[in-house]
Amino acid sequence: MKLKSGCFLQHLHLLLKYTACMSVRNAAALMEHFQLLDVHRKNYLNDLQFYCFLCYVTDLNKDKIMLLFDLLDRNVRGRICFNEFYTVVYTLLSHENDLEKQFIPRHAGRAFQLLDVDRDNMIDFNEFEAKRFLFNIQKEVKKIFKDIGISGDEQLNYREFKIFAVFCIDKQQKEEGDHE
CATH class of the missing domain: 1.10.238.10 (EF-hand)
Structure with a gap:
């Protein structure tokens, strides 16, 4: 975007x-x-x-x-x-x-609401995958998504989502720095 x-x-x-x-x-x-x-x-x-x-x-x-x-x-x-x-x-x-890392933690509640389409206070991978363009997070997130989900149900609650988003952005920024 x-x-x-x-x-x-x-x-x-x-x-x-x-x-x-x-x-x-x-x-x-x-x-x-x-x-x-x-x-x-x-x-x-x-x-x-x-x-x-x-x-x-x-x-x-x-x-x-x-x-x-x-x-x-x-x-x-x-x-x-x-x-x-x-x-x-x-x-x-x-x-x-290039302030996604600051944006998501500050506005995590709003971001979580946007992604939680069915309003069950959980985001599953399909909900996230279709809307990841909003937060400039690249495709290789499925493994991270599964690893962060503490309960093992491949869904993230609000707290897990904040951890996941910051981790993905850190990973992406590190990879972009390695390519330069």
């Missing part, structure tokens, strides 16, 4: 690698952008508005964009609010600035 060159989001940045927060100025600019996208003035975006926005700013295909919309639209109303929009932009910026 990458930002396209020249899009407005490339001018937004997260503060410091350790806090990984968005400045008030950037959050205000993002709110203005959200309001421009909200042509119906209802304080939400529907699936078409969301799709058009992500097509313009990312390299995601239609299936991934619609999957992401469905994950965000947990109450199945066909719309997302600013907080959910902010989550998407924050995720994109964490990728753009």
Whole structure:
């Protein structure tokens, strides 16, 4: 999941690698952008508005964009609010600035909710595999996923998920460092 060159989001940045927060100025600019996208003035975006926005700013295909919309639209109303929009932009910026390691522990609850489609407070490998693009985690995670699952049921609870996510990102960053 990458930002396209020249899009407005490339001018937004997260503060410091350790806090990984968005400045008030950037959050205000993002709110203005959200309001421009909200042509119906209802304080939400529907699936078409969301799709058009992500097509313009990312390299995601239609299936991934619609999957992401469905994950965000947990109450199945066909719309997302600013907080959910902010989550998407924050995720994109964490990728753009290589801050996934800081993003996931700070926002593990939200990340876990997005991945736990059936809402059973557990994430199985299939739920995770279909949505790993959200967190820039590469494919070789099945063994790690099984190893981290303490109960042996090949599912992760919230605590195990946080450990798993940080471990995967550490492994990926180490491998990228070895290739350079």
